[in-house]
Amino acid sequence: MFTSDAYSGLRKSVLGRKLLFSILLFSTIVTLFLTSFQIYLDYKQGIDGIYDRIDQIRLTQLESLAQNVWNINNDQIRIQLKGLLEIKSIKKLQIISPDNENISISKDTQIDDPIVTRMPLIYKIKEKEVDLGILEIVSDKSHVLKELQSKIFIILLTQAMKTFLVSLFILFIYNVLVNRHIIQINAFARELSLENIGRRLKLHRGENEDHDELDDLADSFNLMQEKFSKEMEQRKEFEKQLRQSQKMEALGTLASGIAHDFNNILQGLYNALFLLEEEVIDNAEALDKLETANGLTDRARELVKQILIFTRQEEGTFDKFSPIPPIQDVVEILRAASNNKVSIDFIVDPPEGKLYGDQTQLKQVILNIGNNAIQAVEDREHPKVIIKVSPMEIVSKTDLNLAPGPYLKIEVIDNGLGIKEDIIDRVFEPFFTTKEVGKGTGLGLSVVHGIVQRHKGEIKIDSIPGQSTHFCVYLPLFMGNGNNQNYEYTGKEDIFLLSSDRELITQYLLSLEYMNHRPQICEDFEALVYELKQALGPYEENTSTLFPIVIIDEKDRDLLEERVAILREISPYIPVIFLVNDLENSPERIEELSAIVLKRSKNTSEHNNNDMAMILLTRELKYSMEIAKKALSKAT
Numbered sequence: 325m326f327t328s329d330a331y332s333g334l335r336k337s338v339l340g341r342k343l344l345f346s347i348l349l350f351s352t353i354v355t356l357f358l359t360s361f362q363i364y365l366d367y368k369q370g371i372d373g374i375y376d377r378i379d380q381i382r383l384t385q386l387e388s389l390a391q392n393v394w395n396i397n398n399d400q401i402r403i404q405l406k407g408l409l410e411i412k413s414i415k416k417l418q419i420i421s422p423d424n425e426n427i428s429i430s431k432d433t434q435i436d437d438p439i440v441t442r443m444p445l446i447y448k449i450k451e452k453e454v455d456l457g458i459l460e461i462v463s464d465k466s467h468v469l470k471e472l473q474s475k476i477f478i479i480l481l482t483q484a485m486k487t488f489l490v491s492l493f494i495l496f497i498y499n500v501l502v503n504r505h506i507i508q509i510n511a512f513a514r515e516l517s518l519e520n521i522g523r524r525l526k527l528h529r530g531e532n533e534d535h536d537e538l539d540d541l542a543d544s545f546n547l548m549q550e551k552f553s554k555e556m557e558q559r560k561e562f563e564k565q566l567r568q569s570q571k572m573e574a575l576g577t578l579a580s581g582i583a584h585d586f587n588n589i590l591q592g593l594y595n596a597l598f599l600l601e602e603e604v605i606d607n608a609e610a611l612d613k614l615e616t617a618n619g620l621t622d623r624a625r626e627l628v629k630q631i632l633i634f635t636r637q638e639e640g641t642f643d644k645f646s647p648i649p650p651i652q653d654v655v656e657i658l659r660a661a662s663n664n665k666v667s668i669d670f671i672v673d674p675p676e677g678k679l680y681g682d683q684t685q686l687k688q689v690i691l692n693i694g695n696n697a698i699q700a701v702e703d704r705e706h707p708k709v710i711i712k713v714s715p716m717e718i719v720s721k722t723d724l725n726l727a728p729g730p731y732l733k734i735e736v737i738d739n740g741l742g743i744k745e746d747i748i749d750r751v752f753e754p755f756f757t758t759k760e761v762g763k764g765t766g767l768g769l770s771v772v773h774g775i776v777q778r779h780k781g782e783i784k785i786d787s788i789p790g791q792s793t794h795f796c797v798y799l800p801l802f803m804g805n806g807n808n809q810n811y812e813y814t815g816k817e818d819i820f821l822l823s824s825d826r827e828l829i830t831q832y833l834l835s836l837e838y839m840n841h842r843p844q845i846c847e848d849f850e851a852l853v854y855e856l857k858q859a860l861g862p863y864e865e866n867t868s869t870l871f872p873i874v875i876i877d878e879k880d881r882d883l884l885e886e887r888v889a890i891l892r893e894i895s896p897y898i899p900v901i902f903l904v905n906d907l908e909n910s911p912e913r914i915e916e917l918s919a920i921v922l923k924r925s926k927n928t929s930e931h932n933n934n935d936m937a938m939i940l941l942t943r944e945l946k947y948s949m950e951i952a953k954k955a956l957s958k959a960t
């Protein structure tokens with residue numbers, strides 16, 4: 325029986341009503357067809373029954389009737405004819421004799437649809453046949469039709485009841501197995517929002533019900549939610565990184581200007597102190613004060629140096645090196661700095677590859693994070709810091725925002741007080757510190773972040789307030805596999821952009837940063853060549869890593885061929901994209917030199933940071949990588 329919810333669901337279900345109507349219509353048509361066919365068969369069977377009974381009379385009654393006629397036994401003849409007249413379909417019997425002395429007996433005076441059958445009455449006397457006349461049998465087919473009329477109503481009524489009951493049962497099964505779950509899925513989808521995106525859809529099932537297609541649909545729906553939620557989280561993370569990048573860039577620009585001016589002031593102060601020291605060489609008290617002033621000046625110069633490192637004004641010397649020895653040196657320094665009051669464990673799984681970067685800056689990364697860890701565990705009863713170094717392989721893009729490939733993972737773990745959730749996102753901001761005045765500048769982790777980014781790596785931090793802090797630094801390893809041609813466009817490439825159009829630069833910069841590239845603006849072509857040479861160190865050693873991409877907005881088409889040739893002298897594998905005002909008469913050798921020439925938009929607003937602009941830009945970046953890949957294949 326239907327429950328109230330089931331009935332309500334059926335009443336509201338348009339699909340259920342359509343299903344019921346379709347079942348009834350189809351069943352009615354089938355019922356009418358089958359009933360008509362059944363009636364036809366019954367009618368044919370009734371007619372055949374009439375002829376069968378006539379044949380039965382011929383076989384069983386005709387000879388005895390001829391005997392009675394020969395004997396002129398009229399009473400016996402009438403008795404025999406009355407017996408035959410009891411047969412349903414026979415309405416009249418008549419014996420027609422040669423001398424016209426007929427004997428006739430009938431049941432009804434009105435016969436609507438007669439069947440007249442005549443049989444000769446033959447009597448045999450000593451192998452001689454005597455013709456005694458004809459037996460005429462009149463049957464009525466309307467009797468068969470009358471019987472069928474009474475059956476038609478019963479057949480139609482039973483078929484209709486069967487169809488209706490079967491339809492209701494099918495509809496009930498549909499509601500139990502399908503419709504109620506569709507209603508649940510529909511209600512779930514209507515209530516779905518960003519606030520409850522994590523809520524899972526679970527169908528109302530019995531304990532012993534088997535898994536079916538609707539469960540697959542619910543699982544797919546939940547999987548879609550998970551993917552959507554993950555993409556939303558990634559988008560939020562990208563936006564957060566973009567805001568952080570813009571904030572750091574703005575702070576870096578401000579800090580760079582201040583640092584340069586302050587450095588000039590310090591240089592003058594340092595010179596003045598040096599001259600003053602010569603004048604008071606015999607005054608011990610004055611020399612002590614000058615020594616204090618020189619110490620403060622050195623601290624100020626070190627602070628300026630950190631600011632310049634943070635703002636990328638001091639890039640350092642990049643080279644290939646094994647990462648374990650410099651990290652080992654820093655561990656020993658940290659142990660000495662803690663006076664062995666802190667247990668510092670150094671766990672190493674040596675990698676096969678090498679790092680490409682500045683050893684001094686790598687040491688500074690470990691030293692800054694390690695010092696923070698030591699200071700965090702000072703008040704612990706059993707202070708402990710663990711430094712782990714191990715290789716790892718990233719096979720696909722993850723939330724680490726790193727391209728696939730081999731990496732060195734450096735972990736620094738302490739059992740200190742941890743970092744509060746409301747400030748953990750700010751620890752890499754310049755001048756942000758939770759330490760007491762005089763114990764920190766707030767630049768240590770900012771410098772670490774800048775160095776890691778400059779080495780094309782990533783840094784992550786996890787913390788449990790009151791228990792521990794866990795820093796992870798990921799730096800790309802170079803395996804020395806110079807013939808590897810499997811590099812692909814990943815969306816993490818360094819991009820050097822040269823254009824005199826500030827609006828176009830702004831729009832492309834926003835698009836590229838949003839797409840997670842590392843765009844770098846060059847003031848002129850000479851600066852681009854210089855920066856490109858500085859960045860190409862790891863690529864020449866390991867062509868499986870990300871190639872930098874060059875985008876040049878060139879108004880003077882006569883310089884295209886010359887500039888491509890210069891870039892190809894630096895490396896034949898760099899993807900190059902030129903933006904020109906029109907594509908007519910472009911130098912033929914541009915294509916031979918593996919460069920893409922694109923038509924520059926007349927209106928810079930066409931480069932707005934929207935989805936279509938990024939899609940087109942991504943397409944061209946991928947295409948440029950394919951051209952470079954073909955050039956590399958030919959070369960190797």
